[in-house]
Amino acid sequence: MSKDAILGAIRRGLKRGPLPADQQAMLAGRLASHPRHLIPARSRLPRPDQVALFVRNVEKEFGTVERVPDLAAVPAALAEYLAAQNLPSRFVLAPNPDFEGIPWTDRPLLTFERRRAQASDQVSLQHGWAGIAETGTLMLPSGPGRPTTLNLLAETEVVVLRASTIVGAYEEAWDRLRAESHDVRSGGFMPRNIMFVTGPSRSADIEQTLELGAHGPRRLHVILVDDDAAALPPGDATPPPPVAVPGGPAAPGD
Amino acid sequence: MVAITSPAFKENAARALADPGLQKALGTAKGAFLQRRAQAVANLPEFEQLRNIGRDIKNHTLANLDFYLEAYESKVKAAGGQVHWCSTADDARAAVLEICRKAGARTVTKGKSMISEELGINAHLEAHGIRPVETDLGEYILQLRQEHPSHIIAPAFHLNREDWEADFRRLHTDLPPDRVFHERRDILAEARTKLREKFLAADVGITGANFLIAETGSSVIVTNEGNGDLTQTLPRVHIALASIEKVVPTLEDACNMLRLLARSATGQDFSVYTTFSTGARREGDLDGPDEYHVVLVDNGRSNMIGTEFQEMLRCIRCAACMNHCPVYGAVGGHAYGWVYPGPMGSVLTPSLVGIEKTGLLPNASTFCGRCESVCPVKIPLPGMMRHWREREFERHLTPAAQRTNIGLWAWFARRPTVYRWATRAAIGALGLLGRGKGAFHSLPLAGGWTKGRDLPVPEPGGTFMARYAKARRGQRV
Numbered sequence: 001m002s003k004d005a006i007l008g009a010i011r012r013g014l015k016r017g018p019l020p021a022d023q024q025a026m027l028a029g030r031l032a033s034h035p036r037h038l039i040p041a042r043s044r045l046p047r048p049d050q051v052a053l054f055v056r057n058v059e060k061e062f063g064t065v066e067r068v069p070d071l072a073a074v075p076a077a078l079a080e081y082l083a084a085q086n087l088p089s090r091f092v093l094a095p096n097p098d099f100e101g102i103p104w105t106d107r108p109l110l111t112f113e114r115r116r117a118q119a120s121d122q123v124s125l126q127h128g129w130a131g132i133a134e135t136g137t138l139m140l141p142s143g144p145g146r147p148t149t150l151n152l153l154a155e156t157e158v159v160v161l162r163a164s165t166i167v168g169a170y171e172e173a174w175d176r177l178r179a180e181s182h183d184v185r186s187g188g189f190m191p192r193n194i195m196f197v198t199g200p201s202r203s204a205d206i207e208q209t210l211e212l213g214a215h216g217p218r219r220l221h222v223i224l225v226d227d228d229a230a231a232l233p234p235g236d237a238t239p240p241p242p243v244a245v246p247g248g249p250a251a252p253g254d
Numbered sequence: 255m256v257a258i259t260s261p262a263f264k265e266n267a268a269r270a271l272a273d274p275g276l277q278k279a280l281g282t283a284k285g286a287f288l289q290r291r292a293q294a295v296a297n298l299p300e301f302e303q304l305r306n307i308g309r310d311i312k313n314h315t316l317a318n319l320d321f322y323l324e325a326y327e328s329k330v331k332a333a334g335g336q337v338h339w340c341s342t343a344d345d346a347r348a349a350v351l352e353i354c355r356k357a358g359a360r361t362v363t364k365g366k367s368m369i370s371e372e373l374g375i376n377a378h379l380e381a382h383g384i385r386p387v388e389t390d391l392g393e394y395i396l397q398l399r400q401e402h403p404s405h406i407i408a409p410a411f412h413l414n415r416e417d418w419e420a421d422f423r424r425l426h427t428d429l430p431p432d433r434v435f436h437e438r439r440d441i442l443a444e445a446r447t448k449l450r451e452k453f454l455a456a457d458v459g460i461t462g463a464n465f466l467i468a469e470t471g472s473s474v475i476v477t478n479e480g481n482g483d484l485t486q487t488l489p490r491v492h493i494a495l496a497s498i499e500k501v502v503p504t505l506e507d508a509c510n511m512l513r514l515l516a517r518s519a520t521g522q523d524f525s526v527y528t529t530f531s532t533g534a535r536r537e538g539d540l541d542g543p544d545e546y547h548v549v550l551v552d553n554g555r556s557n558m559i560g561t562e563f564q565e566m567l568r569c570i571r572c573a574a575c576m577n578h579c580p581v582y583g584a585v586g587g588h589a590y591g592w593v594y595p596g597p598m599g600s601v602l603t604p605s606l607v608g609i610e611k612t613g614l615l616p617n618a619s620t621f622c623g624r625c626e627s628v629c630p631v632k633i634p635l636p637g638m639m640r641h642w643r644e645r646e647f648e649r650h651l652t653p654a655a656q657r658t659n660i661g662l663w664a665w666f667a668r669r670p671t672v673y674r675w676a677t678r679a680a681i682g683a684l685g686l687l688g689r690g691k692g693a694f695h696s697l698p699l700a701g702g703w704t705k706g707r708d709l710p711v712p713e714p715g716g717t718f719m720a721r722y723a724k725a726r727r728g729q730r731v
Contacts, residue, residue: 002552010323027321037506037507037510041299061522143538144540185334186329186533188471188532190333192533192536195483195528198523198525201479202478205391206442208287208411215449215453216480216526
């Protein structure tokens with residue numbers, strides 16, 4: 001059998017048999033404790049600067065960001081963005097519980113369906129799970145409330161992200177996932193798919209020259225909800241209104 | 255497996271040097287990757303430390319590879335996936351075909367994968383009535399042209415914009431033949447439209463894997479186009495092809511490698527899409543494949559463990575070595591004659607297919623050392639090429655004339671006095687012969703050298719050793 005042949009060849013090369021139990025336990029311990037390595041200093045900043053770094057990095061990678069005070073401001077921000085880009089006001093919406101209380105009726109021209117994305121969708125509105133300031137990266141774990149196709153099929157992806165979920169480094173986001181997520185199937189914390197998205201899709205395959213808009217979205221727009229008083233830019237640090245969106249969940253996330 | 259033309263490296267290289275289209279493409283691309291990498295590295299002061307950590311993570315994993323592969327497999331199974339262990343390319347091709355057949359597949363979309371090239375997956379599927387469609391932009395045009403990649407991250411490195419336009423006109427015959435491509439992005443848009451239909455129609459999606467994670471049973475792909483994600487999300491079945499050395503222990507280990515990968519490869523801080531796939535669709539998910547398979551391939555790698563080539567298994571396929579290689583930059587990737595070109599290929603190819611057919615590759619290096627100096631996991635590539643030259647010599651595979659010359663040189667090198675006397679005489683003679691010329695355009699018995707370049711006439715003043723001795727005597731006074 002191939003498995004035995006491969007493991008046997010590896011052990012012959014390493015000039016040993018299967019690892020003794022104590023060494024296996026040591027390695028299992030390393031897996032369980034998953035020690036961190038060096039984390040670059042660039043993202044270890046006060047909260048307002050960390051969020052500002054996230055925004056700067058999204059923009060550096062050809063994404064766009066608009067900051068809004070609360071979820072109630074999302075319909076207006078979206079409607080204005082779509083109009084400015086000359087895009088239709090119809091979109092596919094992530095069926096995420098965090099979006100339940102958004103007052104869509106404020107902007108009656110916006111129409112949407114809550115489902116996975118289809119090839120004909122031009123605009124998707126996705127729920128951001130976390131933002132990583134180090135590289136301006138959105139972390140989008142799959143699940144019933146965050147279908148993967150919303151990251152891929154539409155030409156324009158708009159992501160609503162709570163500023164409170166922005167962290168400095170990838171490792172901080174993994175630790176939050178380990179703490180908050182439970183996958184019934186595997187007994188672990190990993191959902192089927194996690195996409196880390198940094199800017200809109202692109203290719204440099206033609207003469208090593210960068211062009212935006214390969215197979216994924218051509219535009220990536222982040223609506224950043226300032227739900228974190230500590231993360232507001234200096235001078236703007238008036239506390240946001242209570243997060244009590246009517247009918248909405250008490251806590252961010254899903 | 256892909257046909258090998260490495261024994262004809264010299265002819266391949268001569269043809270490449272005389273190919274104006276290729277030389278134009280190499281000239282256009284030259285420098286772009288280098289500048290972007292240098293900028294990305296300059297922007298991250300910790301880069302050098304991350305390289306050392308990356309090297310250590312990979313060394314630790316290789317020293318315990320059996321343990322981590324089994325740990326990885328158990329996590330894949332727990333997440334509803336299957337691992338197919340394959341010793342050889344034949345096993346891997348058979349495993350892929352069987353999964354596709356069980357799925358009743360007629361078309362298969364593919365993300366960019368060098369291991370797929372190594373295994374010759376496309377030809378095998380085609381031979382059995384299944385249509386593979388490459389979806390990475392560069393791979394897509396190469397499939398249209400029936401060519402192989404000439405670079406491991408930029409497969410169409412050898413093509414110019416005119417080639418793209420001509421091929422698209424020739425092969426997308428349903429579109430108006432007089433359409434105009436104003437910009438590169440018009441070419442991209444046409445490919446996007448064409449491939450969208452394929453993504454939606456495919457029954458199986460095949461991707462590679464940049465990393466496998468033992469802690470979680472995840473496979474990781476890194477792309478900029480999003481084609482890999484469409485490939486692994488839309489069809490009913492996802493197959494990840496991965497070789498055994500792709501495994502790392504934890505997500506934290508993977509993060510360290512990811513901080514190195516994009517910067518070393520394209521000079522980006524992070525690629526656009528870095529995606530972790532763990533098992534099949536979960537209860538309540540609205541999308542994603544119902545089946546998740548990992549075809550785990552050895553194909554000669556386990557034989558490298560415990561040899562002087564073990565460190566080559568640290569390679570994360572970033573292509574920095576070939577981007578910085580003067581030989582690759584002059585002849586391009588096809589001249590190397592197999593799947594993996596450039597310095598990493600010159601070490602890996604002999605390990606995987608044997609030194610008998612590939613002896614010229616480790617010799618196609620000036621040992622300038624740039625590859626090692628940019629390698630994110632510090633693989634001593636020139637040292638390993640030297641090991642291959644030694645093995646080639648020991649096994650009497652080196653051509654007779656070269657062996658005689660090396661033998662002759664070794665005889666002199668072991669006798670310093672004779673060596674100095676002989677070099678002094680030779681330099682004196684050459685100096686006399688070439689007085690006033692500056693350089694020799696041809697020399698008897700050295701036609702092989704002077705055919706491609708001039709030999710400078712030695713300057714007056716004797717050998718280096720003579721001048722050194724003279725300078726020291728001068729200092730003592």
